[in-house]
Structure formats: C-alpha cells, structure tokens
Amino acid sequence: MSPGTLPRRIGRRDVAAFARGCAVLGCGGGGGVTLAERLARDAVERSGPVRVVDLDELPPDALVMPCGMLGSPLVFEERLPTGDEPAELAAAVRDVHGRPVDALMPFQLAGANGLIPLAWAAVLGLPLADADGTGRPMPNMATVMGLAGVPPTPAFVVDGAGQSITIRARTRERFVTTAFGVLAGVGGLGAFAFELMEAAVARRAALRGTVSRALAIGRAALGRAGSVESALGGGRVLVRGHVRHLRHHGPEQRTGGSLMIDSADGDRSLRVEFQEEFLLALDGGRVVAATPDTIVLFATETRRPLLIDELREDLLVTAIAADGPAAWRTPEGLALAGPAAFGFDLAGEAPR
Structure with missing residues (x-):
C-alpha cells in the first residue's frame, strides 16, 4: 500500500x-x-x-x-x-x-x-x-x-x-x-x-x-513498504546518534525535560525538548522542528518508535521530523499547538 x-x-x-x-x-x-x-x-x-x-x-x-x-x-x-x-x-x-x-x-x-x-x-x-x-x-x-x-x-x-x-x-x-x-x-x-x-x-x-x-507509516516502520520519511509525507532524518545528557526538569519524569543526541560521526548534536511528547528540536541552537510538527525518536537497531519513558543514556536513536498539518500552522492553530503554547519562547523564529 x-x-x-x-x-x-x-x-x-x-x-x-x-x-x-x-x-x-x-x-x-x-x-x-x-x-x-x-x-x-x-x-x-x-x-x-x-x-x-x-x-x-x-x-x-x-x-x-x-x-x-x-x-x-x-x-x-x-x-x-x-x-x-x-x-x-x-x-x-x-x-x-x-x-x-x-x-x-x-x-x-x-x-x-x-x-x-x-x-x-x-x-x-x-x-x-x-x-x-x-x-x-x-x-x-x-x-x-x-x-x-x-x-x-x-x-x-x-x-x-x-x-x-x-x-x-x-x-x-x-x-x-x-x-x-x-x-x-x-x-x-x-x-x-x-x-x-x-x-x-x-x-x-x-x-x-x-x-x-498511519497505516502506511506503520508498514514502513515495520520494514514492509517504503521509508518512514516518505510515509510521513516529506519526513526528514535530523540525526542518528547516541542519547546524552538526558535530564528531567522536575522530580517526576512527566514534568518535562531535554536530551542531546550526539551524531555518530561526532560532528554535531541535536537538542530535543519534551514534556509529555517531543516538542522541539534544535541543531546548533537553530530550530529544525517544533510542535505541531511530528517529532519521533526511533531505536535505530529495531526501528521502533520510543516513548519518552523508554529513553536512556547511550541509547542509539534516529530522530525524524515531518511538518505538522497545515491547519495547525495558522496563527490560531499555533496559539493552541505551537511552541509558545508549551512555554517555549523562540524569539520570533517560526517552526521549520
């Protein structure tokens, strides 16, 4: 399919x-x-x-x-x-x-x-x-x-x-x-x-x-047909590498946090911010994906999408993002679903 x-x-x-x-x-x-x-x-x-x-x-x-x-x-x-x-x-x-x-x-x-x-x-x-x-x-x-x-x-x-x-x-x-x-x-x-x-x-x-x-994405993620990036409709690999500096901002894991993904070649690091879901990805301080975009971390070896609670230091992951639906990218949509709705101040920089 x-x-x-x-x-x-x-x-x-x-x-x-x-x-x-x-x-x-x-x-x-x-x-x-x-x-x-x-x-x-x-x-x-x-x-x-x-x-x-x-x-x-x-x-x-x-x-x-x-x-x-x-x-x-x-x-x-x-x-x-x-x-x-x-x-x-x-x-x-x-x-x-x-x-x-x-x-x-x-x-x-x-x-x-x-x-x-x-x-x-x-x-x-x-x-x-x-x-x-x-x-x-x-x-x-x-x-x-x-x-x-x-x-x-x-x-x-x-x-x-x-x-x-x-x-x-x-x-x-x-x-x-x-x-x-x-x-x-x-x-x-x-x-x-x-x-x-x-x-x-x-x-x-x-x-x-x-x-x-969703069915096409799942087939791709299971290795049955095509790539996840294609099934996402223009998805892009942000980085492949190991999880570093996994931090939670409060005593409970569900209060949000951040992590770094160091690329396998050591040339770059991707920072990912999360609360109950992945919300923001920055490469060298530049926003490369932000809610309402789809941001997902896969276990590289198994191609399985990871829950935030499953993340661990040194885990080998692949970060993929895709643009969010157009309906969420209007001013009214971003007010409910954009970075500012979750407390992120991007100083006027729009999600990419």
Whole structure:
C-alpha cells in the first residue's frame, strides 16, 4: 500500500502496522500502544475487519463520532476497559441526538487513542472514517474541528460500569474544565466522545486521510513498504546518534525535560525538548522542528518508535521530523499547538 492509499478494510493482519503508525504519531507520548493494539486485534478477530471510509463516501447528514479514551495512559494500562464502553457511548449519543451514530473517528490519531476507535468500530459494526482531529497529541482536547468552529458539546463520558454523563457547556473553556472534573469523578479514565458532527461538516473540519497515513507509516516502520520519511509525507532524518545528557526538569519524569543526541560521526548534536511528547528540536541552537510538527525518536537497531519513558543514556536513536498539518500552522492553530503554547519562547523564529 502506498502512502495516501485508502485501505478498504483494516483486518487482523493490519492491526500491528496501524499500531506502529499510531505509535510514531504519538511523538514519544500518547501512551504505549501494546494494550490498545491487543484490544483492537481481539475486536477485529471477533467481529471482522473494519471498513475504512473516506468522508466523501458518507451521506452528508451521516453522524460522525470523534471518540477515544480520556485520562491518564497509566490508568488505562492498569484498569482494563470492561468492553461495554462503545455500546454505552453509542446509546448515550442516540438518546441525546435522537439518531444512531453512523461512523466513528479518532479524535486524536496518536498513541493508544488511534487504536481505540478501531476496536470500537469493530464492536459496533460501524465504519471508521479516514480522518482525525489532531494528527499528533495535543493538550486540553484541542482539535482542528474546534479551530473550524465545531461546538464541543453535547459531549459524552462513560466509565464502562453503567455510568454515563452528558456535558453541555456554553464555552470551550468551560467544556474543558467540566470534562476533566467529570474525569476525576469516574476514576481518572473514561470513554469519551465530543465534537460530533455530520459528514458534510467533517469534510471541511477534520484532518483527512490520516488513518490511511498511519497505516502506511506503520508498514514502513515495520520494514514492509517504503521509508518512514516518505510515509510521513516529506519526513526528514535530523540525526542518528547516541542519547546524552538526558535530564528531567522536575522530580517526576512527566514534568518535562531535554536530551542531546550526539551524531555518530561526532560532528554535531541535536537538542530535543519534551514534556509529555517531543516538542522541539534544535541543531546548533537553530530550530529544525517544533510542535505541531511530528517529532519521533526511533531505536535505530529495531526501528521502533520510543516513548519518552523508554529513553536512556547511550541509547542509539534516529530522530525524524515531518511538518505538522497545515491547519495547525495558522496563527490560531499555533496559539493552541505551537511552541509558545508549551512555554517555549523562540524569539520570533517560526517552526521549520
């Protein structure tokens, strides 16, 4: 499958590649994909392959549900989903909208949350739209649909134990505050759906072709077809070398930090700044990649994308970057997803 080619179905044999692509797009965060990959594979084995549809294939009034898990990746790995979440979400949506969901879509196609909607689509027997809302992890539930003016509510949270909460908010700020308050009330993890929209709206508001792209990236990362750089759509190798000077800025590893990668020939060093994901790469003090760009570190010998928690001194890595989606590179998008949103002052230098 070449980059950008729409897969008609994601079956059992495709799940590993899709999971690897989601891990790449996690940019060192987004949670490990091992558990989510297993859930997706089991769901596809039980219910059959998931049909992947271009948004143009759906009727204009089809109801598209961006969804995923909201909460800590650690809680997700420690507290297994019950399996009731997709049916409970779909029922909550039907009760409020008075109509069934027609297609699912990842609200964030990165890390575990790229795979969860695939599993749910299999369980519900619904298609998965070839689109998502972020292209990489984003803070505070920021999405390109929000940039396009899609209202976030009514939004839905279920905990898999029969508890369902509907959120209605007048502003996006109030929505985010309420959503995290609800999350705390259901134990720090819940199945989540928001920014529901008809397909006609999704066609202009969502990032399109991203499920296909993740599958192509994963195939390349697994050595099955092409290069990761090509699958990323113009990705570039920043450096190959060893991790040095790995530092965390606080007592907890999740408070952010930095590292240096000394090139194998010793001629240069790349500095990478991270918080929950890789956010900034500088070569000789010059910014060569910055959020909303995709920035990923691979274990050179295995071609596996690394989580920040997996980094160690002297590890041999390859750093690759690719430009972020155009929707995030507008002034409004950069205000939510650019370096300044994470506290980096680049003195007017734009991401490259």
